Amino acid sequence: MASRRPAPAPYRCTECGWTTSKWAGRCGECQQWGTVVEAAAQTGVLRNFSPVAPSAARAARPITEFTTAESPRRPSGVAEFDRVLGGGIVPGAAILLSGEPGVGKSTLLLEVAAQAARDGNRVLYVSAEESTAQVRLRAERTGALHDELYLASETDLATLIGHVDEVKPSLLIVDSVQTVSSSLSEGLAGHPSQVREVAATLIRIAKERGLPVLIVGHVTKDGSIAGPRLLEHLVDVVCHFEGDRQTSLRFVRALKNRFGPTDEVGCFEMTGDGISEVPDPSGLFLGKGAPVSGTCVTVALEGRRALPVEIQALVIPTSAPNPRRVVNGVESSRVAMILAVLERRARLKLSERDVYVSTVGGVKLTEPGADLAIALAISSAATDRAIPHQVAAFGELSLTGEIRPVAQLAQRRTEAGRLGYTGLIDAGVQDLTSALERLRLLPDSGGPGEDAPVERGASRGRREPSADRASSPARREQSAGPSRPAARIPDRVAAGSGMAADDGIAEHPGF
Secondary structure, eight states: OOOOOOOOOSEEETTTOOEESSOOSBOTTTOOBTOEEEHHHHHHHHHTOOSSOOOTTSOOOOGGGOOGGGSOOBOOSOHHHHHHHTSSBOTTOEEEEEEOTTSSHHHHHHHHHHHHHHTTOOEEEEESSSOHHHHHHHHHHHTOOOTTEEEEEOOBHHHHHHHHHHHOOSEEEEEOGGGOBOTTSOSOTTSHHHHHHHHHHHHHHHHHHTOOEEEEEOBOTTSSBSSOTHHHHHSSEEEEEEOOTTSSEEEEEEEEETTSOSSOEEEEEEETTEEEEOSOGGGGSSOOSSOOTTEEEEEEEETTEEEEEEEEEEEEEOOSSSOOEEEESBOHHHHHHHHHHHHHHSOOOOTTEEEEEEEGGGOOBOSGGGHHHHHHHHHHHHHTOOOOTTEEEOOEEOTTSBEEOOSSHHHHHHHHHHTTOOEEESTTSSBHHHHHHHTTOSTTSOOTTOOSOOOTTOOOOOOOOSSSTTOOHHHHHHHTSSOOOOOOOOHHHHTTSOOOGGGSEEOOTTO
């Protein structure tokens, strides 16, 4: 007797394809919540899915016969946004812009739509979250009114496509993909199957008609894009709009870009009149006034952009059994490692002190090139000795206290020199202790007002027996003085000749 064929599983995960005979709130394979749907409901999604433009009528040709002139980039009119996209918008591209609520996603895309309309392009802006009156009020406030900018408030996908057929725009903006629903898929708007169906349809329209589509995407409480992971795979560009809502500064980062570099950053500033570009953000990340203890400037790389950032630190005694470690703008794990290196290699006592580390302007530093500047800022705060205002530092710290080179060193030096930083501390110093000694930031070093530069092998006077072998009576007497002005750069650097490479403070020849 022939065996019966097993019945197909009625439920399938929209993320990984895992099947089950009964519904489950969580996929048993990829552990994603809310992705298990009926297989019958998913067939509608697959039936209408087409990630690329149909090309059956075109014969395959050698790749050398194709030219990029068939898809020229079109500037959006917002230079910082074009920087992130790699030079402009490619026809037929699907661009996803994600960000937290209230960060300014709709305001940015409305500015892009207005600039495109001013350039003579017809733009269709479809808002599924706001009414047309609400969008009109924001457009009046930001100066985005134009006859070539068409506006619609619609949540049904079929009606949205009807607007596209009627207006025939050169640019389509959908706000947002999680609030548009399709009758071909079950579930409410925002359900993974709905997001997949809506995104697949919009991408198919973009590829078939050569129509660039800008799509707004929501994020979850952990910062990831809401909906199935397939959404990020289908689109051509994924941009993330971030920024602290307590400050006016905003960043657009390219997380994925099929037409340009990733990790590129665009800088914007939120104002009462909307959003404006910040082509030179250096002044936003640097403090003002005379040098004070606990500050150090570094030059970080965000994509191909060099950003000078001031790092601030505060170190105060505490009687609590567990000292506080408060970090803002840098990774807490790296700060913890730097504190351990300072205590072990530089003998800086921090176990009974609260340490606060922050960046100016709310910028977030993720690269290890800021390790040295963080260490110098903490040492400056712990010893209450200011770093000279013309000093900038960049370098990665190892657990042995070694200063390692950073990427794009020449670009960092050029940017530092453009802003007037002539004393550069980088991997030319062999280790962290030597860098601290040059700036007199060691707890046993001389007073900050000394004029004589510290030389290797220089006489430090007769050593007295103590727990710290590197201390001397003269240095202890000077460090105990009431006045703690900024540490003085050695005369050779101040005169413009620069120190030797192994001294760690060098003036770039191009400065």
